Amino acid sequence: MAFVERSKALMPVFIRLCIAAAAALLTPPATAATVGTIDPVDLQADLRIALDTIERLHPDLSHSVTKADLEQAAEKVSEQLTRPMTQDEAWAALAQLNPIMADGHLFVGLPDWRGQSAEAIRQGKGFFPFEVSLDGDGYPVINTALGGATTPLAGRRILRINGQDARMIADTLLARAHGDTLAFRTALVSQRWWLLHWKLYGAPSSYDLVLSGSAETHRVPAGYVLPAVLQQEASFERLFQCRVDADGDAQMTISAFYWEDKERFYRFTQDCFAQMKAASTKHLVIDVSANGGGDDDMWKQGILRYIATQPYKHGSTYVKREKTGEITEGMIETATQPGVDEPLKFSGKVTVLIGPLTYSSAVLFSNVMRDYGFATISGTGNAARARQSGGVQQLTLPNSGLVLSYPRFVLDPPSGERSPFFLQPDAAPQQ
Incomplete structure (x- = not known):
């Protein structure tokens, strides 16, 4: 890669790159208020650190991009790093890698936006x-x-x-x-x-x-x-909603699989299923169309305990980058058992509603619901891969304070099938 070779205090660029790489692990995270403007050589160092980290620690880069395409895109970014930049300007340059990397868990982002x-x-x-x-x-x-x-x-x-x-x-x-x-x-x-x-x-x-x-x-x-997305993320009532109608239909809107007080979420879903049982609900729609993911236990304990009728796994084959740096491949062996004695077990029809922002753990949830026949998938698909990356790690780039996110594993759906490639609605039944 043709990096701009300028010295700072007569220090050779390759030495500064090594020092910067070490500093990424030792230096407190920089913020927009502390970084000021960043010199071109430091911008180049951050770019190289980001690329080296991705190529060294990603479990399967070919999941979303080839190394050659990534390096080619980085070359174009490098050519733009020829002047001092603010943190926002540095992000605008380095973030051009994001569409090329084509994975919601792999990107250069803004710190604490x-x-x-x-x-x-x-x-x-x-x-x-x-x-x-x-x-x-x-x-x-x-x-x-x-x-x-x-x-x-x-x-x-x-x-x-x-x-x-x-x-x-x-x-x-x-x-x-x-x-x-x-x-x-x-x-x-x-x-x-x-x-x-x-x-x-x-x-x-x-x-x-x-x-x-x-x-x-x-x-x-x-x-x-405050913009709508920030208002929603801060409000339990906006993220999680339950509506039980008298005509036998119900809708549970789950716009995240994360809330700091998980017990509150579990009480919410328990109450919703209790309402459905009292109303003899026949059809439940679970709306995860705006759900960007979170923790798998939120849907395992909060939803599947009331729906699952057989043991299930949240995936099948995987490739994983261990903390030692070694890559391992394997198969998920342990299944989650259904709650056979659950008094609020729901036996009606279930539809999972997906959308373009359904991602991460919400994709895993949808895969499980589809592959085990727990639900029909509806809505808008072809936006996220059914084979998902996960276990997100973050590195603060030492000079710009920008954040590099990258995954530790890539997981196949429970069926083990890679077709369809993208999460999508089930085919409509023929009349």
């Missing part, structure tokens, strides 16, 4: 004023005001933002997003538009927008409320 965003709001910084989704032509379409409040502009396509073509802006954001597929990355950019637009285009106090249906320019003040 949730905390930074909440703090920015507290300090009076505003973000892009709308929650949006990208349409089929790649334009952002207004859903709500930032944070979820209604707006009379809902449904309008945004054509230009501050004089720039909105579709080109969307392409720029997508070029830094991580995830298995374009469909996944599109959904992620839609959800985090406010964040990515801030990091790439700054945070002005107002935005000049040209919307579909009119040539008029709308000047809209920035939004000064």
Whole structure:
């Protein structure tokens, strides 16, 4: 790789790379407030550390990208690291590797972006004023005001933002997003538009927008409320919902398989299944369409104990990078036993609703529900691989403070089959 060979204090570049690699393990994590601007040689060092870490510690890089394609993409990034950069600028450069790596668990990310965003709001910084989704032509379409409040502009396509073509802006954001597929990355950019637009285009106090249906320019003040995704992640009631109807249908919305107080989640699901038993529910829809994953025990203990009718495994064959650095391959041998004496056992029809943001542990959950016949899979698929990586590790790059995430294992579905390649709905029954 052709790195920029500039010295700092006359220290040879290869020595500085070695020192930087060691510092990655010893230095406290850098933040946007502490890194200031980063010299080109230090940016190059972080890039090399990221690549070396991926190639040395990923259990099966070919799961999502070839080494040659990754090195070629890194070469293009390296050519851009020729001037001092802020942390945001460094992320904008290094994050161009993310779509190439094509795995939601393998990416260069911003450190504590949730905390930074909440703090920015507290300090009076505003973000892009709308929650949006990208349409089929790649334009952002207004859903709500930032944070979820209604707006009379809902449904309008945004054509230009501050004089720039909105579709080109969307392409720029997508070029830094991580995830298995374009469909996944599109959904992620839609959800985090406010964040990515801030990091790439700054945070002005107002935005000049040209919307579909009119040539008029709308000047809209920035939004000064917590974005919807951050509100949802902080609220148990928004993440987890149960609705039991009198007509025999019920819906359980599980938007994450993580909550710090797991016992609260287990009480929630127990209560929901108790309501279903009292109402003689015949059909349960479990909505994981916005579930990005978490801990497997959340769905094993919180959901499968009430549904499973036979022993099940959460996967089959795997390849794993041990902490010693050795790669091992094997088969999951231990099965989880169903709760045969569970008084709230649900015996009706179950449908699992998936979407473009269904990922990680939520994919494993969906695989189990499908492969053991516990449920029918419905919704929108072809966004995440059925064969999932996991066991995410993180490394703070020492000079920029950016975070490299990478997996420790890759796991096949319980069936052991690699077809279909992507998680997708079951075929509709023929009439």
